[in-house]
Amino acid sequence: MLAIVGAMWQTGKTGRDGGDRPITRGPAPRAARDGYTPFVAQHGFAAAYEAGLARGLGDRLGQTLVVTQPEAWAIVEPRFGRAPTALVFARALDQETLDALAHAAPDGVTVVGIGGGTAMDVAKWISWRRKLPLVQLPTLASVDACFTRMSALRDGERVRYDGDAVPDEVLIDYEILGAAPLALLSAGIGDVLSCLTALADWKLAVAKGIDPAWNQEGADASVRYIDALEAAAPEIAARSEAGIRALMELHREIGWRCHDLGHARFEEGSEHFFAYCFEAVTGRTIMHGELVVMGVLAMTALTEIDHDRARRIVTAAGTRWRLNDLGVTWSEVEATLRALPEFARAGGYWYSHAHERGIGEAELATVRRALGA
Ligand SMILES: [Zn+2]
Numbered sequence: 001m002l003a004i005v006g007a008m009w010q011t012g013k014t015g016r017d018g019g020d021r022p023i024t025r026g027p028a029p030r031a032a033r034d035g036y037t038p039f040v041a042q043h044g045f046a047a048a049y050e051a052g053l054a055r056g057l058g059d060r061l062g063q064t065l066v067v068t069q070p071e072a073w074a075i076v077e078p079r080f081g082r083a084p085t086a087l088v089f090a091r092a093l094d095q096e097t098l099d100a101l102a103h104a105a106p107d108g109v110t111v112v113g114i115g116g117g118t119a120m121d122v123a124k125w126i127s128w129r130r131k132l133p134l135v136q137l138p139t140l141a142s143v144d145a146c147f148t149r150m151s152a153l154r155d156g157e158r159v160r161y162d163g164d165a166v167p168d169e170v171l172i173d174y175e176i177l178g179a180a181p182l183a184l185l186s187a188g189i190g191d192v193l194s195c196l197t198a199l200a201d202w203k204l205a206v207a208k209g210i211d212p213a214w215n216q217e218g219a220d221a222s223v224r225y226i227d228a229l230e231a232a233a234p235e236i237a238a239r240s241e242a243g244i245r246a247l248m249e250l251h252r253e254i255g256w257r258c259h260d261l262g263h264a265r266f267e268e269g270s271e272h273f274f275a276y277c278f279e280a281v282t283g284r285t286i287m288h289g290e291l292v293v294m295g296v297l298a299m300t301a302l303t304e305i306d307h308d309r310a311r312r313i314v315t316a317a318g319t320r321w322r323l324n325d326l327g328v329t330w331s332e333v334e335a336t337l338r339a340l341p342e343f344a345r346a347g348g349y350w351y352s353h354a355h356e357r358g359i360g361e362a363e364l365a366t367v368r369r370a371l372g373a
Contacts, residue, residue: 023041023042023044023045024040024041024046024047024048024049025047025049026048026049026050026172029049029174029241029242029244029245030241030242031235031241031242031243032234032235032238032242032243033234033235036231036232036235038232038235038242038245039228039229039231039232039246039249039253040249041249041250041252041253041256042253043253043256043260044147044249044252044253045147045166045167045255045256046167046168046169046170047171047172047248047249047252048169049172049174049241049245049248050173050174051174051241053137053171054076054079054080054137054171054175055079055081056081057079057081057112057135057137057171058080058082058083058084059082061112061135062082063085063106063108063110064082064084064086064109064110064111065084065087065088065105065106065110065112065126065132066080066087067088067111067113067115067122067123068089068113068114068115068119069090069116069119070089071115072115072116072119072139073089073114073115075139075176075179076114076176084112085106085109086105086106086109088126090118090119090121090122091118093118093121093151093152093154094153095153095155098122098126098129098151098153099129101122101125101126102125102126102130105126109132110132110133110134110135110168111123111126111127111130111132111133111135112134112135112136112137113134113136113137113138113167115138115139115140116138116139116140116143116145117140117145117288120136120138120143120146121145121151123136123165124145124149124150124151124163124167125163125165127165127167128151128164129163134166134167135168135169135170135171136167136169136170137171137173138170138172138248139177140180140185141177141180141184141185141187141188141247141248141251142184142185142187142188142190142288142289142290143188144191144255146167146170147170147248147251147252147254147256148255148258148259149164149165149166149255149259150165151163151165159276170252172244172245172248174241174244177244178239178240178241178244182237182239182318183290183320184287185239185244186236186237186319186320187288187293187319187320188248188251189229189236189247189289189313189314189319190288190289190290190291190292190293190296190319191254191267191288191289191292192225192226192229192247192250193229193271193293193296193314194268194272194292194295194296195222195223195225195226196296196300196305196309196310197270197271197296197300197303197305197306198222198266198267198269198270199223199266199269200269200303200305200306200353201270201353202214202219202269202350203219204352204356205350205352208351210351211265211350211351215261218266219266221253221257222266222267225250225253225254225267226309226313228246228250229246229247229250230312230313230316231246232247232250232317233313234316236318237316237317237318254267265350269299269352269354270344270354270355271292272292272295273340273344273349273352273354274294274295274298274299274336274337274340274354275291275294275295276347277339277343277354278291278294278295278332278333278336281332281335281336281343282332282335289319290319290320290321293319293321294321294323294326294328294371296310296314297311297314297321297370298333298337298367298371299354300370301367301369301370302353302357302363302367303353303357307370311370321371322371322373323372323373324372324373330368330371330373333367333371333373334364337359337363337364337367340354340357340359341354341355341357341359
């Protein structure tokens with residue numbers, strides 16, 4: 001059983017089923033700064049925050065199907081307890097492979113996703129296809145996949161979202177997330193920082209009458225998430241419990257809001273289109289959160305909207321952003337920017353600054369400076 005000790009943190013109602021389950025539990029997190037209060041989500045999947053949650057998890061859950069990745073399992077296996085009934089290493093994300101895995105899953109097990117986005121997505125798919133209970137134990141804060149219902153399937157070159165899995169619980173083990181290198185933890189700010197550019201894009205589209213789906217509450221929330229991220233940034237850099245909790249709570253509420261609104265307009269815009277374009281142009285990728293941060297810095301530099309603020313948050317959180325540190329060459333970014341307007345239009349992405357921003361020599365020089373290249 002989980003020991004729950006110390007001052008309890010805030011609890012609330014779940015957004016997904018209108019039920020009265022506490023949405024978060026665990027002792028109040030330790031903060032590096034006195035008086036700092038981490039963001040606490042008002043909605044989202046049930047989540048637990050505590051050091052040592054992975055210890056004895058196999059004993060607690062009984063029969064399990066663990067979906068993981070080799071590096072993550074190497075960390076969790078020694079503390080897991082009772083060995084899994086079945087173990088799957090998640091690699092490919094095409095539907096055929098995932099359906100075969102779901103088909104082969106034993107009856108009567110709890111599916112446990114352990115690792116990064118790929119493990120979470122495969123675990124969700126098996127759980128959904130087979131109606132098996134799901135527990136997610138992320139070992140990286142750099143992805144929000146543990147707080148979303150759909151899996152990101154690869155369909156040739158494109159990504160397609162499908163499925164509908166709700167975990168019984170998402171376990172945030174400070175012992176594991178806090179031990180990850182800072183780069184892996186702080187890359188997690190990407191999918192929150194993206195609210196800055198996404199909101200500017202959403203406003204642009206509405207002003208042009210292209211996107212009627214304006215939602216004031218969603219837009220206000222987007223601003224709140226950026227404020228909370230900025231406040232948490234030094235805690236994230238310190239890898240404190242409060243920083244990890246604030247970051248994961250932001251992912252938790254953003255995941256719920258995407259589902260509630262039926263779209264991710266408040267969180268996904270030109271910075272993600274930049275990221276998808278980078279992947280299409282270069283035929284490779286880097287850590288998603290860092291790629292999105294690169295997109296935010298590039299797009300805010302081009303639009304001159306909130307660029308200084310984006311830079312302040314990235315610096316305070318200790319996130320890598322210089323192209324050299326990311327292992328990205330300027331020529332890759334240049335090719336991405338030149339292709340971006342046509343890529344965004346042809347891909348049918350939501351209308352954004354990426355669609356209409358002409359890219360000439362002056363724009364390239366601006367982004368080059370912004371990315372320290
Ligand atoms: Zn993203």
